[in-house]
Amino acid sequence: METIWHITLDGTPAVPGDEGFVHASFTSQLAGTLAVHYAGARSIVLLRLDPTSLGERLVVEPSRDDALFPHIFGELVDSDILETRALESGPDGRFPLADLP
Numbered sequence: 001m002e003t004i005w006h007i008t009l010d011g012t013p014a015v016p017g018d019e020g021f022v023h024a025s026f027t028s029q030l031a032g033t034l035a036v037h038y039a040g041a042r043s044i045v046l047l048r049l050d051p052t053s054l055g056e057r058l059v060v061e062p063s064r065d066d067a068l069f070p071h072i073f074g075e076l077v078d079s080d081i082l083e084t085r086a087l088e089s090g091p092d093g094r095f096p097l098a099d100l101p
Helices: 027-037 051-057
Strands: 004-008 043-049 058-062 068-072 081-088
Touching: 004 027, 043 051, 051 058
Parallel strands: none
Antiparallel strands: 004 043, 043 081, 058 068
């Protein structure tokens, strides 16, 4: 399975919203998710999630443009997070994503 990331502005994981889940993205989807939901942000914090720890709370299902996205049904806890990466946007407004697993 491709690496799963949760995007935050301050490193604090989101809680499930009205939809009942926390949004996440695969590495290959990060640029699109950032462009749609974080345009203009100067900095973000990426949380790399552990699919084993997430277990049955992790559901991959259709979302934006019917692409399959990872959704976490329930709150994220410390043991779900494998890595935290703070990123700053470049002069072009994009975040450096090339070295992400």
